[in-house]
Amino acid sequence: MKTHLLLALALTAPVALLARADSGTSVAGATAEQATTSKLVYGLLSNSRYAYRPVALDDALSADILKRYLESLDGSKMFFTAQDIAGFDQYKTTLDDDIKSGDAVPAQAIFALYKQRVDQRAAYARSLLKQDIFHFDGNDRWYYDREKSPWATSQELDTLWKQSVMNDWLRLKLAGQQPDQIRKTLDKRYVNLAKSAADLNGEDAFQSFLNAYTNAIDPHTDYFNPRTAERFNQQMSLSLEGIGAVLQKQDDVVVVREIVPGGPAALSKRLQPGDRIVAVGQGGSGPMEDVVGWRIDDVVDKIKGAKGTQVRLDVIPVQAGLDSKPNLLTLTRARIRLEEQAAKSKVIDLPAANGEPARRIGVVELPAFYQDFEGRRDQNGDYASATRDVAKLLAGFKAQNVDGVVIDLRNNGGGSLDEAVNLTGLFIDKGPVVQVRESSGRVSIDGDDNAGVAWDGPLAVLVNRGSASASEIFAGAIKDYGRGLIIGENTFGKGTVQNMVDLDRWPANDGSQYGQVKLTIAQFFLPGGSSTQNKGVAPDIAFPVTVDASEFGESTYDNALPWTRIQAASHVRYGNFTAILPQLEQRHEARVAHDPEFQWWAEDVAQFRAEQDKKYISLNEAERRTERDRDDAKRKQREAERKQLGLAADPLAADDADDGLQAGERDVAKDAAREKQAENRPDPLLRESAAILGDAMGLLVASKQLTAQVLPESHSPLHWAGAE
Template identity: 70%
Template sequence: MKVKKASALLLLSLALATPLALLARADGGIALPTAPTADQATTSKLVYGLLSDSRYAYRPRALDDALSQDIFKRYLETLDSNKQYFTAADVAKFAPFKTQMDDAIRSGDLAPAYDIFAVYRQRVQERVAFARALLKQDFDFTGEQRWEYDREDAPWAANTAELDGLWKKSVMNDWLRLKLAGKQPDDIRKTLDKRYANLQKSIGELKSEDIFQTFLNSYTSAIDPHTDYFTPRTAENFNQSMSLSLEGIGAVLQRQDDLVVIREIVPGGPADLSGKLKVGDRIVAVGQGKSGPLTDVIGWRIDDVVAQIRGKKDTQVRLEYIPAETGIDGKHVQVTITRQKVKLEEQAAKSETINLPALNGEPARRIGVIKLPAFYQDFEGRRRNPNDFTSATRDVGRLLTQFKTDDVDGVVIDLRGNGGGSLDEAIELTGLFIDKGPVVQVRESGGRVTVNSDRKPGVAWDGPLAVLINRGSASASEIFAGAIQDYGRGLVIGETSFGKGTVQNMVDLDRWPANETARFGQVKLTIAQFFRVAGGSTQHKGVVPDIAFPVSVDASEFGESTYDNALPWTRIAAVPHTQYGNFAPLLPKLEALHASRVAKDKEFQWWSDDVAQFRAEAAKKYVSLNEADRRAERDKEDAKRKLRQSERKTLGLALDPLADDLSDDGLGASERDVVKDAAREKLVDKRPDPLLRESAAILSDAIGVLNQDRKMSAQVLPESTGPGRWAD
């Protein structure tokens, strides 16, 4: 069956490899799935047909012994990415499977994957038992030992004794972190024993679908870095994240020991409107409807609890919970909530205004900022009602209208950490700033190139524009930033972007058997490569900013260039497009003004120093296990934060709301007080952001220079009409 490209859901999301999720079960028992289901065997065959067919995959690969060995390697790396469970002897015993993975996938007989996982489960149990036994002794932190935490490129441990040595140092580091945070030995033992016990219990909660998805993604990632398999449940979660909406009660949940705790209440959602639930409440039972039986969910996986709470709009769910202010043995309370469609506003576009004071003869200016975390779109909502659906472009358009009403002088689009999303949104968002024209070129596997254009006349913002990017800006972010740069429509500021230049399509595996219910899941499949209108690709190279900030993450550590099977960089012919401006003549002046300003900007200097320190520490890939050395480092960091806070007060700068709460507490996310941790998380966005402010200042510089220097303005902005008239 041929994929209909015209109706395909095109996605450009940043999909980074993640390790197998480990979750806990209350009784600590082991319920290991031993074989795939019939549906999984069918799914394996369907995925094989999809990835080996050039009608679907952009770069299909034959499923032969060579690819089988690659799949084998990736599966081991996913299970044990830091080489802390398997020994070299284990891996040697797995050797016969190297050339059997292809046969397993084609036939749907996935026994090799389950056999390897059985050994993995056993090794985790052994390691946890060893770690817990170590807690009975005391540790000497006066020597020169160090814990080398990055073992990705290390060889497999030769034997169990070598693993014992590695784990002892890991446990020592866990202990030392808690000791430096002020914990006493008995509390440290209790915390770590529970932590390691939870790791052991977690294996018991893994389901067949978890193992199956992990193994199939070892296959998909061998094809290319951004092809992924989703089970029906994970596909549903992915699509909800893209639409920024779901049907439920509007509460963010977190697992803590054997309980599911409310971490956040979505404003305006059913849980919020009930007036009863709050952050920190612990859910112990869930019932359907007003009178359905309550099911005890203590010890359940969090995704299973979520599945019980979510449901169709206008249906009811009953929750039994222990209020946050009472102890674990407190009185249980019940609430009945009517489910509704909940908008996940936290990930939606947001705006703010930066006021820049008059300086050096330049007037005060107001720069509008739009922070866009993702290129989201409610695809199903758009199909139902094309005039009313959740969309990044629609949200940004409304914010730009408000900026025009507020009479801001320029706009910065902040795409830092925006890993991508919908291709349509990238095109339509670009259309808010250009008056029709090509935005991106898409080349399919057969070589056909399609030019995707903004076809709507007019713009939402025709004034000064800048785009702020970093290494985490990928895919759709790179399409948008690259188009703005190619059109000369605005300045691109920040770090070189991720370098992902491929297009993915969500393929529903249930479409072929035409299942009424989801059984086989979906594949996010690479179907094309995109190119800028100027002809170059962002693949590997990313978008290079016009004005560069210090590099916070090395390209060898993060980005498309770190994938061993990523597509190479290439280029195709450019397509005609309007050149609104040419900022090259202006850049030396802007660089000089930028350098002069940041030399006196304490916040920017501190950020630069922190980046340099972080990169130096990360390059070591180890930490000392000497208490005196670690305590001296900790005291130095605490003193530095206090001094900076004092200088902020002296200089009249905004205080850092987290300055007194940044010391390492030695705890994991599930071990902290949920109420305090959630409140702390809310303060992150209120911390000083010197990069954003400097981006606004650079944009203001450009406005000022072009207003004052008519000759320069004529070089930079030769067009007499159209978007982007920066000078009066």
């Protein structure tokens, strides 16, 4: 999924800056809305009628909330000092009472001190740029991974920041920048760090604090303030009402990053990537408001609005100087479908080889299990749905006479449980898909009640560690039914169900004042009775692990539910691929041993993991240049081999070196174009998944005995390329 959200918050500061207070020595308490919200969230999480695993809000949980709040503010431990942390001990046993009473003063006090520390560190980093310290001939290292390190003293932080600034300088130097240019780039970077912090306010602090509480209950319970809740719902529905432009903050100005095809901005042909928006007016005659220096989400709120209404923008073209006279652009807002995040398809042609015929494999790339809940409630038939979109793609595959289908769920973090169930129903002929156990112990079964399938041919599901939740329901059900092969890595391991609870329902509020809670309400189990919790779904054919389970996944959460199982639900077992897995593995290993792109990918994964394991970066220029030269030589050699072997060129190969810049420092239009190009990079994992599916088809076509063993005729309505 893209890192840039359509007309949404895209701050360039570190994640640690997701909570800040206004400047000044006084510390504000909670607003009336925040006090009510705090009490509502407490009532929700402490009630077993709602929460799957309610936890008493007492002194023990208070200490945990404090720990999580500090980590959410300063997870890198680069701002707070050990002395600051000791001073916060006074709140260890009082935050529970503050949440119950709606008192935000302690949370805001911590927040205010954090503001001071960020300002101080940004100023210290800028001061270092004026010193003669940038010599890189020693053995210094920057130990950047401080998650498990103790909180540092002020003097220790000075050393850490000096190392961090030196690393920033060295990266730019290796990228070819001269000292004056480096100093200018980094000074602006640290100024923007402080500005980004100043942009954030008490509402951000409140949301971060409440999330420290919700995450102390379980890893997937979250509080969304009204603005964040709206953004979440937009992502789920793949739609919003606005002008159809992806915006990004760069320095003090909001810049157009991308134009959404078919939206008002695209149809006007007067807005393009790189253009700067400096003022916004409502309707045909409302006053123009200067938005230079505003938070990006505040600018977004001014630009988006109900379809059919007008918005006026003062725009400085990308090629003009920032002090140029802006152009006035009037647009009529419309409902925008976020097609970039919807299901997509492609076809991979497998050439004839080793006596096997050529085959065509259809691929469905599904980035999320999305559904427009509001559109579905309207019952007008026009709403975004992952299942509906995939069904259309499958119909297209039939028209193209593809032989098999791969569902690509890599980095699909989940979404709608209904969509996971309905999508599974496209491939099975009735039956249970997921078992849901509530806090009371009651188990209900959700499944496919519609006879028939949308695709009855060969099927594989490609997953990785980033495949979670609804992705695991789908992949796990396909595996339990023996409906298809699971290929890739072990999945994330999230086996809990969340529901969005609107806090405005209890005060019977007509507006959106209190936000929503994404609340864990149940645990899900596969048809066979196993939970995916912690363990995830294991692949039938495994690819090299890109990230260790100790670094990413459900098992990394200290308060995650344990794995367990319940009684299996009665379901058909269409097939059992165990008998052919050794042959598939053998063919896979033989093929990738001679597949240069797969081997390059495996080498890069091994190198990445080795570098991550070091937990430090050398500050020796000669050593870093050697590493850079090695990587440059490797890229050039690979491109030469691609050309020699007749392989498709990597569109980013010539532009893959570290430029030392952060996202907000690059040319916005070029960066967006580069992101688009990345979608066309060679994908050896997807191609190999298609080849593995082709192998399975070949084995079953060649042997009736294997077919009878893998796909029992009495149970299988499926057609594996003539192996029915």
